[in-house]
Each structure stands twice: as C-alpha cells, then as structure tokens.
Amino acid sequence: MSQSTTVLFGLPGVRVQRVERDESGGRVVHVETAADTAAAGCPGCGVVSTSVKQNVITAPRDLPYGEGGISVVWHKTRWRCVEATCARVSFTEAIGEVPAGMRTTGRLRRAMGAAVGDACRSVAEVAGAFAVSWPTAHASFVEHADTLLTRPEPTRVLGIDETRRGKPRWVRDSDTGPWLRIDPYDTQCMLMRWAPGRWSDPSLRGRTRRA
Numbered sequence: 135m136s137q138s139t140t141v142l143f144g145l146p147g148v149r150v151q152r153v154e155r156d157e158s159g160g161r162v163v164h165v166e167t168a169a170d171t172a173a174a175g176c177p178g179c180g181v182v183s184t185s186v187k188q189n190v191i192t193a194p195r196d197l198p199y200g201e202g203g204i205s206v207v208w209h210k211t212r213w214r215c216v217e218a219t220c221a222r223v224s225f226t227e228a229i230g231e232v233p234a235g236m237r238t239t240g241r242l243r244r245a246m247g248a249a250v251g252d253a254c255r256s257v258a259e260v261a262g263a264f265a266v267s268w269p270t271a272h273a274s275f276v277e278h279a280d281t282l283l284t285r286p287e288p289t290r291v292l293g294i295d296e297t298r299r300g301k302p303r304w305v306r307d308s309d310t311g312p313w314l315r316i317d318p319y320d321t322q323c324m325l326m327r328w329a330p331g332r333w334s335d336p337s338l339r340g341r342t343r344r345a
C-alpha cells in the first residue's frame with residue numbers, strides 16, 4: 135500500500151497495510167504499527183524489545199470516514215521483555231492514539247468529547263452518531279472536560295440559607311431516656327453535624343453578619 139493511503143488515513147503511529155471490503159460492503163482498513171514509533175518499548179522498564187512473542191489483532195473504533203464509515207483492524211505485536219530486572223514478561227504494542235487497554239482512537243474520543251462538551255449534544259445522541267455505547271461516549275466527555283477544567287480556587291466564604299420544612303417532632307430515645315428533638319430539615323442542625331469542630335468559627339455562625 136502506498137504511503138499516500140497512510141497519509142490519507144492520518145492516524146499517527148500506524149501505517150496502512152491494505153483496505154478491503156467486508157461481506158456487507160463496508161471498508162476495512164488494515165494497519166500495522168509504524169516503524170518510527172516507540173511502541174516496542176516495554177511499559178515496565180522502557181527498554182525496546184526485539185523478541186516477538188506473537189502477533190495479535192485488535193479493532194479499535196475510529197472516526198467515521200465518509201457516509202459508510204470504516205472499520206479498523208490493527209495488526210500488532212506482543213513482545214517479550216527480556217530485561218532480567220523487569221517484572222513484565224510481555225507487552226503489546228501501544229501508540230499515543232490507542233494506549234494500552236483502549237478500544238477507541240484518541241481522535242474519536244476527542245470528537246465525542248467536543249460534541250458533548252462544546253456543541254452541547256446529548257451523550258445518547260453522540261453515542262448513536264459515532265456507533266459506540268453510552269458509557270464510552272460519556273467517558274470521552276469526562277476526558278475532554280478534564281483537559282479543559284482547572285481546579286477551582288478554595289472557598290473563602292460558605293453561604294448557607296437557614297431553612298426549615300415542617301414542624302419539629304419530639305421523641306423519646308427510650309422509656310427512661312431524654313426527649314430528643316427531631317428536626318431533619320433544619321439547616322443549622324445539619325451544619326452542626328457536618329462541621330462540629332468549626333461551629334465556633336464566627337464566620338459560620340454570623341447568620342446576619344457580613345463575612
């Protein structure tokens with residue numbers, strides 16, 4: 135297969151071997167790991183292996199390409215790690231676009247994440263459009279959001295409206311015990327339980343005071 139097909143396919147880290155039709159007429163793109171990647175580096179020790187254990191095939195889900203979409207078949211190698219001090223016995227090739235354990239390409243996940251997070255499309259609609267499951271589309275959105283969102287500044291002031299719903303009730307803990315006031319929706323009671331050590335802080339108690 136010419137280099138042009140690899141350029142047209144455009145997935146970094148792989149080279150297109152051939153493109154064929156499956157029995158339903160769909161296009162199947164067979165790729166192999168590009169020779170210029172560090173995919174043969176052991177994830178345990180980093181040493182590049184030259185000892186082949188076996189050849190394996192995976193089918194990562196990729197972006198649609200044209201109206202009919204495509205299927206990807208990745209022919210890759212499982213290598214032995216021959217480093218005496220390394221705990222890994224073997225490992226399978228991985229590339230940046232398809233890290234170990236991933237069954238989707240990075241460009242597909244980025245597209246789904248942007249579709250949900252930036253274009254405000256629903257997760258279910260995006261999952262259907264890209265032919266993946268709802269959890270896969272949602273995980274892509276979370277991954278997309280994690281790359282954009284930063285940690286918020288620490289909260290300086292915590293504002294809580296004091297509310298109450300319904301009447302308080304009094305119950306006896308036991309036949310001889312004290313009467314206890316049950317007031318489950320009282321914000322003050324909840325706050326005292328949530329932050330008992332900080333209740334003496336004036337900023338928490340200043341219900342009418344400006345912080």
Ligand SMILES: [Zn+2]
Nearest residue numbers: 176179215220
């Ligand atoms: Zn190793």
